[in-house]
Amino acid sequence: MKSIIMFYVCYLLCLCLGLACVVCVCLWNSRWRGGFAWDGSTLQFNWHPVLMVTGLVVVYGIGAVLYRIPLTWGQNKLPWKLLHALLMLIALVLSIVGLCAVFDFHNAKSTPNLYSLHSWIGIAATALFAMQWVVGVAGFLLPCSPTSLRKLLKPVHVWLGGSILLLSIAACISGINEKLFFVLKGNASGTEPYGSLPPEALLGNSLGVLIVAFGLVVLKILSNHKWQRPDSRPEDLAYTPLLQEENE
Secondary structure (H helix, E strand, O other): OHHHHHHHHHHHHHHHHHHHHHHHHHHHHHHHOOOOOOOOOHHHHOHHHHHHHHHHHHHHHHHHOHHHOHHHOOOOHHHHHHHHHHHHHHHHHHHHHHHHHHHHHHHHOOOOOOOOHHHHHHHHHHHHHHHHHHHHHHHHHOOOOOHHHHHHHHHHHHHHHHHHHHHHHHHHHHHHHHHHHHHOEOOOOOOOEHHHOOHHHHHHHHHHHHHHHHHHHHHHHHHOHHHOOHHHOOOOOOOOOHHHOOOO
16 A cells, blocks of 8 residues: 555656646746747747657656556556557657757758757657657557567567656757757847856756656656556566457
């Protein structure tokens, strides 16, 4: 009972931190960066951090811990498989749109793409995520997938899922820092230098801290074996594909 209570404390903390991340990134880009548009301007770029934080970190993290909710343990796994796949698809679509926003902005301004370490980490995280989703659907949800393949894929799927989250966090933190260095130069535009820690810098730094905290809570939930769904342990029927799922 104590373990379940601790889970829900961590899960509630995860949801609150995720909501705080989304609120902070939206507030930053609406109040200090001028809002949003889709016209090749800097207002289009503002969609990039919002969609990447929301999709690649928050929605992804919430989808990753879905199977750990104790209330789902005694229920038919089919709806939760579908919800897990749907949440991950939403996260992937948001991430891809976020990449389109920044690529369109760079192309409109004749700015090189994929030249920074931040961009390399971000594109790697998104590419691995896309591969993970496709392989996950093919390996775990299709009835034609053999049991031996699913057993082989399971540990790789779990490990890669956590690795993608870590890459996503690294990409977001480096992107926040990069953006703050670009815009807070204390030049003639009237912005204060980053070194003086103006309100925008405080919010950006706080957003980075919230993203790290969110990721740590998600990884804590995923790493606790006591919170693992009983029928998802290796000795149980974890590898029954979607279309062969029986009502429990």
